[in-house]
Amino acid sequence: MAPEQQVCEFVDACPMFAYFRQNARRVYLMLYCRGDFHVCRRRSLLLIGEPAPDGLLPYGGRLREHDRSLGVPLDEDRNLAGAA
Numbered sequence: 001m002a003p004e005q006q007v008c009e010f011v012d013a014c015p016m017f018a019y020f021r022q023n024a025r026r027v028y029l030m031l032y033c034r035g036d037f038h039v040c041r042r043r044s045l046l047l048i049g050e051p052a053p054d055g056l057l058p059y060g061g062r063l064r065e066h067d068r069s070l071g072v073p074l075d076e077d078r079n080l081a082g083a084a
């Protein structure tokens with residue numbers, strides 16, 4: 001029997017993290033990437049060969065709709081990530 005997958009296979013190259021500060025990154029990592037990654041909307045698209053927009057969040061929301069009080073995105077982080 002194959003060992004159970006513990007972490008999302010896309011975690012090392014997921015562009016989503018460039019948009020967040022460290023605390024928000026940790027939350028997403030814990031909840032999704034190293035947690036319930038099977039429900040991540042980004043991962044679902046990638047697994048069927050579809051591109052996942054950089055601003056698509058694991059729960060299906062978009063960064064611009066995201067409540068800043070929950071953890072960003074900060075404009076300077078977007079600029080660093082090369083986003084418009």
Ligand code: SF4
Nearest residue numbers: 008011014033040043
């Ligand atoms: S955000 Fe989704 S696709 Fe990206 S590493 Fe986490 S679980 Fe994988």
